[in-house]
Amino acid sequence: MAEFRFGVNMAFPGTRAEWVDKARRAEALGYDAFAVPDHLGMPAPFPTLLLAAEATERIRLTTFVLNTPFYNPVLLARDVAALDQFSGGRVELGLGAGYVKDEFDAAGIPFPSAGARIDHVEQTVLTLRKLYSDPDYQPAPARPEGPPVLIAGSGNRLLGMAAQHADVVGLPGAAFTESGLMRAASAEEVGERTEYVRGLLGERRERVELNLLVWAVAAPSERDTLGDRVRQLLPGFTDDQIGAAPAVMMGTPQQIADSVRECRERYGITYFTVVEPDLERFAPVIELLK
Numbered sequence: 001m002a003e004f005r006f007g008v009n010m011a012f013p014g015t016r017a018e019w020v021d022k023a024r025r026a027e028a029l030g031y032d033a034f035a036v037p038d039h040l041g042m043p044a045p046f047p048t049l050l051l052a053a054e055a056t057e058r059i060r061l062t063t064f065v066l067n068t069p070f071y072n073p074v075l076l077a078r079d080v081a082a083l084d085q086f087s088g089g090r091v092e093l094g095l096g097a098g099y100v101k102d103e104f105d106a107a108g109i110p111f112p113s114a115g116a117r118i119d120h121v122e123q124t125v126l127t128l129r130k131l132y133s134d135p136d137y138q139p140a141p142a143r144p145e146g147p148p149v150l151i152a153g154s155g156n157r158l159l160g161m162a163a164q165h166a167d168v169v170g171l172p173g174a175a176f177t178e179s180g181l182m183r184a185a186s187a188e189e190v191g192e193r194t195e196y197v198r199g200l201l202g203e204r205r206e207r208v209e210l211n212l213l214v215w216a217v218a219a220p221s222e223r224d225t226l227g228d229r230v231r232q233l234l235p236g237f238t239d240d241q242i243g244a245a246p247a248v249m250m251g252t253p254q255q256i257a258d259s260v261r262e263c264r265e266r267y268g269i270t271y272f273t274v275v276e277p278d279l280e281r282f283a284p285v286i287e288l289l290k
Contacts (some may be wrong), residue, residue: 004260004289005032006210006282007273009064013043016051022279023052027059028281030290033092035064035273036108039176040103046079053087061087064273065094065152065170069120070109073127080128081141088283089142094150094170095121097158103229118158119250125165150211154185154193163200163208168271170211173247174234181236184245187266194267212263216249217278217285226250233275255285260289 008098013019034052036045049061061083066076071150072252097117098104104111112120132146133139140149151162152170162169171193174182185193194210201208215233218226230248242248244266246263249256261268274282 002209002270004264005130005271006061006286006289007031007035007064007211007271008276008279008282009035009037009046009061009213009256009273010276011037011039012043012276013048019043019048019051020055022053022276023059025056026279027056028273029060029279030286031279033060033062033064033198035062035094037064038096039068041108046083048126049091050083052087053083053090058090060092060151062088062092063094065096065150067098067100067103068124069096069104069112069117070107071124073124074131076124077131078139078276079149079184080190081132081137081139084141084143084147085139088140089147091141091147092150093147094152094168095124096152096170097121112118114155115157118153118155118161118234121151121158122161122165125151152211152213156196159193159197160200163197163204165221166208168209168211169197170213170273171217171269173213173245177236182229182234182273183236183238184234184241184247186244187246190246191267194269198268207273210267210269211273212247212267212269214247214249214272214278214282215245216248216273217256218248219281220251223250228278229277253288256282256285257288 008026036043036048038045045063101111147165149171150168151166175185177183216230230237249259
């Protein structure tokens with residue numbers, strides 16, 4: 001049975017010393033990936049990941065995930081290769097199609113259609129791999145083929161593209177309501193999405209990881225405050241949805257570890273990424289599963 005991997009998505013930089021301490025703490029707690037999202041108002045992914053690389057020895061450095069339409073693929077290839085080279089080959093490149101129109105507006109970047117944004121993600125992957133296949137390309141990534149690629153999303157077209165090109169397919173554990181808010185994806189919805197993408201993978205099915213973004217982890221004593229904490233991130237969650245969502249895990253460390261195992265057995269998910277506020281809460285679960 002496939003082994004687990006665990007990441008933590010870090011969104012609050014603080015001071016340089018605080019960031020270094022967080023990176024070292026994540027590594028000491030047994031996390032496999034130290035990840036940074038790509039949203040305005042949050043840490044810039046590449047400089048913060050390079051600092052994390054300098055402060056650590058083992059943990060992977062992950063963009064989780066880039067707003068790929070923000071980037072020219074050729075220029076992005078240079079930054080990714082440099083980070084991969086200087087981190088000793090520890091980069092995992094996470095790509096997404098972008099979904100927050102206000103961020104595009106604030107950056108003065110046109111917000112294309114969903115199809116055009118997905119096309120841009122695909123073209124980015126193809127461009128990076130073409131450039132890295134050139135033995136004379138500089139700066140050369142640590143591995144000739146470049147870092148592994150995680151592509152995250154939930155729509156049919158994006159998952160179809162990810163099934164062709166990704167080393168890891170990331171599922172957000174959430175879905176959009178008609179009003180545009182994000183809500184928890186039910187167990188049935190997560191099951192349908194994982195079955196859909198696994199069906200598309202074909203012979204690659206055993207080589208491609210599935211990742212789930214876990215929006216909250218809570219002890220039984222935090223039951224009364226869990227809903228409010230989750231809704232700070234995703235206003236569309238209702239209490240009923242929170243209680244039934246695979247991307248929200250509540251219980252003792254052993255109970256949560258059992259939920260993680262169930263996700264592997266039921267959905268084939270082996271890679272789980274928690275959010276920064278749960279860095280310490282989830283660590284006992286990692287101890288039980290490794």
